[in-house]
Amino acid sequence: MKSVILKISCKDRKGLIAGITNFVYSNSGNIVTLGEFVDPETNMFFMRIEWDLNGFRIERENLQGEIKKLAEKLGFSNSWEIFYSDVKPRMAIFVSKFDHCLYDLLLRHRAGELKCDIPLIISNHPDLKNVADSFKIDFAHIPADDKAEKRQLEILRGYKVDFIVLARYMRILSKNFISHYEKRIINIHHSFLPAFEGAKAYHQAHERGVKVIGATSHFVSKKLDGGPIIQQGTINVSHKDTAEDLIIKGRDIERTVLADAVKHFIDHRIFVSGNRTVIL
Amino acid sequence: MKSVILKISCKDRKGLIAGITNFVYSNSGNIVTLGEFVDPETNMFFMRIEWDLNGFRIERENLQGEIKKLAEKLGFSNSWEIFYSDVKPRMAIFVSKFDHCLYDLLLRHRAGELKCDIPLIISNHPDLKNVADSFKIDFAHIPADDKAEKRQLEILRGYKVDFIVLARYMRILSKNFISHYEKRIINIHHSFLPAFEGAKAYHQAHERGVKVIGATSHFVSKKLDGGPIIQQGTINVSHKDTAEDLIIKGRDIERTVLADAVKHFIDHRIFVSGNRTVIL
C-alpha cells in the first residue's frame, strides 16, 4: 500500500476535521488512520491523517498545490506538511566512541523496523568505522576542530540528509548548526531529564543515590539538554549498583528510548508545541 | 462543558469519518476528541467522537433520531450508541470479603477520578457493609443460594444500574445473569491471563516459580476468565516471595488495573471486537 501522510498544526477552529476528511473523501481517498489533539492550554490543533493513494483522484504532482488551496480555505496555511509512505526519510547518525546505540539502530534498520535510509555515519573519532563498514554505510571521520561543523553541514547536504540522530555523540552542536536542522536533530540523553543534565549523568545519579535511572530522547535546541522531550524510560537500580553498573544498565534503556523516538520521527508522528511534543 | 459521545463500529468503508465529522460541523458542533481504528484483520471500523453541545444546533431530544438517519445514510445502523457527559453511568459493585478493590474504587470515586454514580454494593457476605455505610452507599447482602441471582437482577433493575464491577467477587455468574449485562460486567482476575485461570491464581503462580505476577481486568463472558481483556499489569517478584507475599503485592496491581478498566468504561472508550477490545 502506498499512502500519504498530512500533518497539520494550527489554532483550533470548528470544521477543520470535517473539511480535511471531506477533502480526502471527495477525492476518493480511504483514510488509514487519523489522530488529532487539541491542547486545552494553547488551543492549538494537531492532526496526522494518512490515506491510501490507491484510487485517490489527485495526482502526486498536484497534491501539494491542492492541499495549499485547502489550507487557505480552512485556515491552516504555512503549518502543514505531507509525506509519502514510499519516500523514506534519510537519516545520518552522529557517534563518538560508544557503539551500543549505533549498533541498535543499524540492527533495527536491517531487521526492517526503521523505515528510513541511513546513507551516512559521522564521527569525531575513527573508532567506529568498522561498524559502518560491516553494515555497508559511508563513514565520515570529521575530527572536532573549528571547521568541523562546516564540513559536517557540507557532507550532510551532499547526502541529502533529512534528519540527524545523535547516538551518544559527545560534542555540543552550535546554534548555527542546529538552525540548519531545527526539530530534525534527535539526541539521546542518559538520564531522565530534567534531572542530571550535562556530562557524567550516571555518576551524578550514583552520587545522589537514586533508586531509578532513565534515559531521554529529545529534539536538540539551543538550550543544552533542554529541547522538547520525545520519549523517556526508566529502570530500577539499587545500592549494589556502582556508577559503572548504572552505565551498563542504562545502555538498555538508552537504546529503546532512542529507537522509539526515531520510529516516531520516521512515521511523522511528532509535533512540537512550545517546548513539548505531541505524538499522534 | 457538556458534550456528547458517539461510538460507532461497523464494516470499514470510504467516507465514514468525513460523513460523521461533516454532520457535526454542519450542525455547528465543535469536536473535542476523535479516535478511530480499523482492524486490518476484520476490516472493522471503530470510532469514538466527542463534541461540545454548546452551540450545537440539534436539540438533545432530536439527536438520537438525527443520528439514526445519518447511520442509515452512511451504513452503520444498529452499531452505534450515544452518551452525554452530564449523564453519569450507574455502577454496582459486587464484593465478597476482600476489601482492597472496593476501597480503591470508592476512594477514587470520592476524589472525583470516576465520573459515575455508585448507588449500590452487592455482596454474598455481610462483612463489608460497614465500608458501604461509611461511604453512604446502599448495601445488599444476598447470600449465595438458588435465588440469589434472581434477587440480584431485581435489585439491579430497581437501582437502574448500567454496569457491574466484580471487585474480587468470589462467585461465578450464570450465563443467564451475564446475558442481562452483556459487555457490561467488568471483572478483575488476579493473574496475567491466560496464565493461571480459575481460583488460587497466586498459589498457582508461586508453584510455577514465576518472576512476574499480574492482574487482568476483562469483560465477563460465558467462558470463565475467558472474556475480552480490557487492561493488564504486572509486577516483579522473586524467590523470597511466598504465596502470601504474592497476594499482598498483587493487591496493588489489581487495584490499578481494575480502576483503569472502569475509567475506560465510564469514558465510553471500550469497543469489543470478537474476543478482543479496542480502547479509543
Place this chain on the structure above:
Amino acid sequence: MKSVILKISCKDRKGLIAGITNFVYSNSGNIVTLGEFVDPETNMFFMRIEWDLNGFRIERENLQGEIKKLAEKLGFSNSWEIFYSDVKPRMAIFVSKFDHCLYDLLLRHRAGELKCDIPLIISNHPDLKNVADSFKIDFAHIPADDKAEKRQLEILRGYKVDFIVLARYMRILSKNFISHYEKRIINIHHSFLPAFEGAKAYHQAHERGVKVIGATSHFVSKKLDGGPIIQQGTINVSHKDTAEDLIIKGRDIERTVLADAVKHFIDHRIFVSGNRTVIL
C-alpha cells in the same frame, strides 16, 4: 516466631560476619536471614541479621549487654542496633488535606501489611479528622503557627512515637524539629528527585513536557527534598495528560513508593550511608 534483628554498620574488616554468626550459633540461635553489603567506595560494611529467639540461650534482658561486648571485640561499637520482631515501631502520620497516602497507609495497616502501631495522626488542618476517627486513631489538629513544632514534639513524645511519615504534609519542618527524629522522618515527594524539587512538582513536570512522572520517598534532612532516597517509582504519561491528570496518575505511584519505604523502615532494612541508602 519471635526473632531479633541486629543492624550493624562499620568500617569493613575481616572476620565480622564470622564473628557475628558465630556469636549467634554458639548461643544456639538459628539465623532466619542475613543480608550484608560492603560499599566499595567508602569501604563501609552494612549487615542486617535476624535470628529466631526460640532456643536462643541469651535472655532478652541480657542481649543488649552481650552484643555490646561482641561489638567491642569485633570493633563495631556505637554503630549497631537491635530490634525485636514482637515490638512494633510506633508511627505518627503527618497530613495536611490530601487523603490518598493517609488512606493507603491505614488500609495497608488494617490488612496486616504494615507491622507497626499507628497511635497518632497530626495535621495542620482539621479536614482529615473523620478519616482518623473511622480508623479509631487519635488525631491532633495543630494549626501552623510559631508554637506548632513545640506542640508537635510534645505530643509525639507523649505517644512514644518512634518514627514519622509525612503523607503529603505540606509544611517544611525546621532543622530543630528534624534533629529530634534524625533518619526517622520519611517523606513522599511527588516527583522523581532530583528533578522538580519543591512545590507544584506536577505542574513543573507538565511545563517541561516529560513523558514519565515519578515519586520519591526519602528521609527528611536539612536540605529540602535533598535527603537520602529510599524508594522511587515512575509511570508513563503523554501529551494528553494535563497537569491535573498528572496529579491523579501520580497519586498511584506516590502511594506504593511511600508504602514500600515504610515497610523497609518497619522491617529495619534501611541503612543511611552518606546521602545514600542501603536496603538489606
Place this chain on the structure above:
Amino acid sequence: MKSVILKISCKDRKGLIAGITNFVYSNSGNIVTLGEFVDPETNMFFMRIEWDLNGFRIERENLQGEIKKLAEKLGFSNSWEIFYSDVKPRMAIFVSKFDHCLYDLLLRHRAGELKCDIPLIISNHPDLKNVADSFKIDFAHIPADDKAEKRQLEILRGYKVDFIVLARYMRILSKNFISHYEKRIINIHHSFLPAFEGAKAYHQAHERGVKVIGATSHFVSKKLDGGPIIQQGTINVSHKDTAEDLIIKGRDIERTVLADAVKHFIDHRIFVSGNRTVIL
C-alpha cells in the same frame, strides 16, 4: 581481584553460616559478598559466598579438598560447587535464523558485560555464519537430522563448553541431549510462561487480545517450556499492534530477559529448587 565463589544447597540446620564464614575467616579470607536464603516450604538452605583469594591461606589445588572436609563436618556434602572469578565459563550459543538475541549476546560480550568465553555458535541453518565470522567465533552448521544431536554433543565436548544458550533456537532438544547439560541449558521463550507455551506465542497472544506481552528465560527440562524460570519481563501492547508488531516489540524484552539470565548464570547466582529458581 581474584576471588572464589562457593555455592551450597542443603537442608537447613543451625551453624551452617557460622561454620562456613568461620572457615573463610580462620584461613584469612575476606568475604566479598554473602547471599543466603532458606525456603520456608522445603526448609532448604541456599548460600552463595564469595571471598578474596588475596591473602587466603589455602592454595587453589587444596581448596576443593578442604571444602570437602568442611562439607562433611557441617553436613552439606554433595551439594556444593566452587568457581573461580578468573576461570570464565564457556558458553555455546544455539541459533536458527533469528539474529536479535545472538547479536545482543555478542555485543554485550564484546562490551565486557558478560564474563564468559564464547568459543562456539551452533545452528541448524547456515544463515548466521556471517555474524559469527564478524565476531570471530567458530560456527558449526549442523542441519537438523537424526544425527544432529550426536554431532552437537561431540563438538560441544570438543570445545569444552560449560553451558548452552538457546538464542531463539527453533528445535526441541531430546531428553538424552538435555541430560548431558542438565540445568546448564538456558532458553528464551517469547511469552510470559506459563501462558502461550509452544510455537507462535506472539500469534497466540494477539489472538487472545492481551494488553501485555512478555518473555521468559528458563532452564530447559524434559517438559517443553516447563523448566525452572530464571527471569521474566513484560511490555505493554494495544489493539493497534498486529501479531507482527508484537514480534517486533517482543524482541526488545527477549533480549534483556535472556541477557539477565545469562549474567546470573555466569555469576553463579542461580540455584534450582524443585521447579523454581533462587537467585542469590
